[in-house]
Amino acid sequence: MQAMQTKRIYLDNAATTPLCDAAAKAMAPYMESGTQAPFGNANSLHSIGREAFSALEDARARVARALKAHRPDEIVFTGGATESDNSAIVGMALGAREKARLAGKHGPFKVVTSRIEHEAVLETSHMLRALGFEFELVDNDGLGRVTPEALKRIVDENTLVVSVMAANNEVGTIQPIAALSAVCRKHGAPFHTDAVQAYGHIPLDVSALGVDALSVSAHKFHGPKGVGFLYCRKGLATEPLISGGAQERGYRAGTENLAGIVGMEAAARLAFGGNAADSSCEELAFSMAQARVHVASLRNYMARFIENEIPDIRINGSGTQHLPGILSVSFQGVSGEALLGLLDQQGVCASAGSACASGSLEPSHVLTAMGIPAEWAQGTIRFSFSAFTEQREVERACQVLRDAVHHLRNV
Numbered sequence: 001m002q003a004m005q006t007k008r009i010y011l012d013n014a015a016t017t018p019l020c021d022a023a024a025k026a027m028a029p030y031m032e033s034g035t036q037a038p039f040g041n042a043n044s045l046h047s048i049g050r051e052a053f054s055a056l057e058d059a060r061a062r063v064a065r066a067l068k069a070h071r072p073d074e075i076v077f078t079g080g081a082t083e084s085d086n087s088a089i090v091g092m093a094l095g096a097r098e099k100a101r102l103a104g105k106h107g108p109f110k111v112v113t114s115r116i117e118h119e120a121v122l123e124t125s126h127m128l129r130a131l132g133f134e135f136e137l138v139d140n141d142g143l144g145r146v147t148p149e150a151l152k153r154i155v156d157e158n159t160l161v162v163s164v165m166a167a168n169n170e171v172g173t174i175q176p177i178a179a180l181s182a183v184c185r186k187h188g189a190p191f192h193t194d195a196v197q198a199y200g201h202i203p204l205d206v207s208a209l210g211v212d213a214l215s216v217s218a219h220k221f222h223g224p225k226g227v228g229f230l231y232c233r234k235g236l237a238t239e240p241l242i243s244g245g246a247q248e249r250g251y252r253a254g255t256e257n258l259a260g261i262v263g264m265e266a267a268a269r270l271a272f273g274g275n276a277a278d279s280s281c282e283e284l285a286f287s288m289a290q291a292r293v294h295v296a297s298l299r300n301y302m303a304r305f306i307e308n309e310i311p312d313i314r315i316n317g318s319g320t321q322h323l324p325g326i327l328s329v330s331f332q333g334v335s336g337e338a339l340l341g342l343l344d345q346q347g348v349c350a351s352a353g354s355a356c357a358s359g360s361l362e363p364s365h366v367l368t369a370m371g372i373p374a375e376w377a378q379g380t381i382r383f384s385f386s387a388f389t390e391q392r393e394v395e396r397a398c399q400v401l402r403d404a405v406h407h408l409r410n411v
């Protein structure tokens, strides 16, 4: 295949999304230079600080409302989901252990999560083990779903934290979070969910889901990178992981990234349709309801094309309980890395499994945990769509994909 330079087609929105106009506009004043820009530290007591504080608290209140949190102070701003996940799981484990010891329990205490979590959750096992916790993994049903029955078999009175993601980043499977949190409640185990891929894409209501903590990263829904938040139910026993100043009511020390937070809130407001009255039609395309219909139709188009035009493939994950914008496909007898390279040469950007795992020759831990044989797993590509993706781009990507698979199978 000859390399061709055309406008690039971005089908890797589960790795990160382009910034939306609303977020860019909201952040612009905070990025300006000089003393007239809103540069204040939200913790300063003078008027410049108070203005920053007011912007920060306004953003917190709106973010809390969109999630149906009971109180704004249940939102802790962080530097993204990796930090939110680490802080939630380790902080909750330490807080719950303290509580359990005061109640006369001695353990051994454990933290439970699933085999298909992102590394931001799975890698906390090292710190947790060093702190004396046991770490157990729950299986999935082969479609990437953790069932309440599987969780029941593993959660007991010594379980201090359970963390199961709201939707998987590689195959898009949506978890039955309300049913899983109910299992945990029976055992008094606090429940955290990594909602990075779900937030802004499917409705989320922390009360209806029954979660105690929930992690979000702004750049997955057209906000800026390096900023996110942790919803942390009022009264939950938890310890801060980052110590220092008293910012975020002592849950997360360090001066807040106000520009990022304001940008994240603007993107969230758009996703949740909160500023419909003052949005242009273009912006409204980002509202969750509209974007869902759009990306679902792109995903369906590509899935049907692949099924009809390319032999020996399998579509991974649940056929019904999946995010609208993620499509994971395995191509038998094809190297995922080689296919990704050929697609890239033709201007189509996708991903082999999760962004963090790419570059590694190991089959993805998610596909392996779903029981997908290694020879299929290593030929897997994830396509992910956003409100920015156009139908004609997907049509072109489909043609490129068919030719690339054909080419690789014939060399």
Ligand code: PLP
Residues within 6 Å of the ligand: 014, 015, 079, 080, 081, 082, 083, 085, 118, 120, 165, 167, 168, 169, 194, 196, 197, 217, 219, 226, 355
């Ligand atoms: N959790 C999930 C499910 C993700 O998909 C990602 C990023 O890909 C993360 C956590 C980490 O997010 P961040 O890199 O923004 O900290």
